[in-house]
Amino acid sequence: MQIIENQYLRASINSLGAELVSLFNKENSVEYMWEANPTFWGKSSPVLFPIVGALKNNQYIYQGHTYTLPRHGFAREKVFKVETKKEDSIVFLLTEDEGTLKIFPFTFEFRLIYTLIGKTLSVSYSVTNTGNDEMYFSVGGHPAFAVPLSDDTVYEDYYLAFNQTEDFPRWELANGGLIKKEASTFLENTNRLPLTKELFYQDALVFKHLESTEVILKTDKAPTQLKFTFEGFPFLGIWAAINADFVCIEPWCGIADSEIHKQELPEKEGIEKLSSKGNFLRTWTVEVF
Template sequence: MITIQNTKLKATFNELGAELASLINLKTGKEIMWEGNPDFWGGISPVLFPIVGALKDEQYIFEGQTYELPRHGFARRRIFTLKESSENEVIFELKSDEESLKIYPFEFSLEIIYTLVEKKLTVSYQVKNLSEKEMHFSLGAHPGFAIDTKNGLNYNDYEIAFSDDEKLEIHPLIDNLISNETQTIELDNKTLSLSYELFSKDALVMTTMKSQELVLRNKQNNHKVIFTFSNFPYFGIWAAKNADFVCLEPWQGIADLENHNQELIVKFGIVKLEKNEDWIADWAVEIE
């Protein structure tokens, strides 16, 4: 485990998946991240690469060949190299290798940079195409934030405020694939109240959300975290059944549409990089 900290925050990371494992508010001692209880969901903040969500039949086709990839890809199951580390910043890197090329035929470098400044943790991603050919990929974040249900509080005391949305257009998931149909959730003054029932049919998947700032807050005590992101056009909100967390998930790419032909190059939301080209995106969480 790798740790960085300043006077406000302490962050801990696992080299497996370069995953953020803990973020502690040093003023209050409060843990911001979900505990990763495997009885509900063993993840905390996995990186989703080189796909987001599920493929139809867990397969895709590229240049006439069929490959298999598990849901959310393989990066979260790989050991990253610790490239650089300082008191307030850490950089992890994952590169393609003989094993990855069997299931994903592109040479790449994926760097994840975690930086602490005052009360904010910023997470930046840089993907570089090291192949001779055009590279196709998706990447998503999946951080789970703890919901405090102790000392008289409950899950329904929490809400998410959106900076620029009056309503949410949701794509339902059907056997882990994206429906072409949409459902509308009307927000109350740009605010979504949390409940266990909200996720009874899986994640809320959005491809047209306008907001790039969300505030997760407790209505009883006004404890909150401010969540911002850039260069992620799609978004998911999810929690496991009856579990005390909520995931705020900025994505570049989504699961296969239910009528997708499995061809990678025409997959909805796929990113295309030319040789030696970079793609950069980030998200941040600020503690209030």
């Protein structure tokens, strides 16, 4: 386990998956991350790479060859190397190996960069294409935040407050986790999403191309809250395991296959294309109160 800290925060990150497992506020002694109770869901913040969500039949086609990848890819099950570390920041590195090349035929350097700045944790995904051809990939986050955040509140006291008032059409997931062909009406002309356990009984809420770039997890009954920013991520998932005390706020550059996708990787919705020796960088942040 790797630990970084500053005057206000302490973050713990597991080298397996470079997964954030704890974000502790030293001032109010609040833990903001889900405890990863395996009875509900044994993860806390897995990274999604080199795909986000499910592939149709767990397969994709690239240059005439068919490859198989599990939901959300393989990075979350890989041990990352610690490339550099300071008291308040750390860089994890994952590169291709013999096993990944059999299911993802690209060479790469994938870095997760964690940095504490005041009461904010910054999490960056850096992808470098080290090969000679174009690289196709997706990447995303899956952080699970504890709800409730204080003993005098309950799950239903909380809501997500977005920084833009807008419509939130929902792209529902079909069998196998595929995106349905059409969106359904969900929320209209609002910036507020009340949290209930029942909200996630039919899997994740998936949104595309929101105007909002930040969201606050808050309650009107207690001061403890957090602000999550996700500028540069065109897709957003909101999810919790059934009846579990957390909510995932998931920024994605990429999305699950649609029901009608032909499985060709370059034609996949939301796929990122990176030129030879090119670099891709996206960052989400969480500020705690």
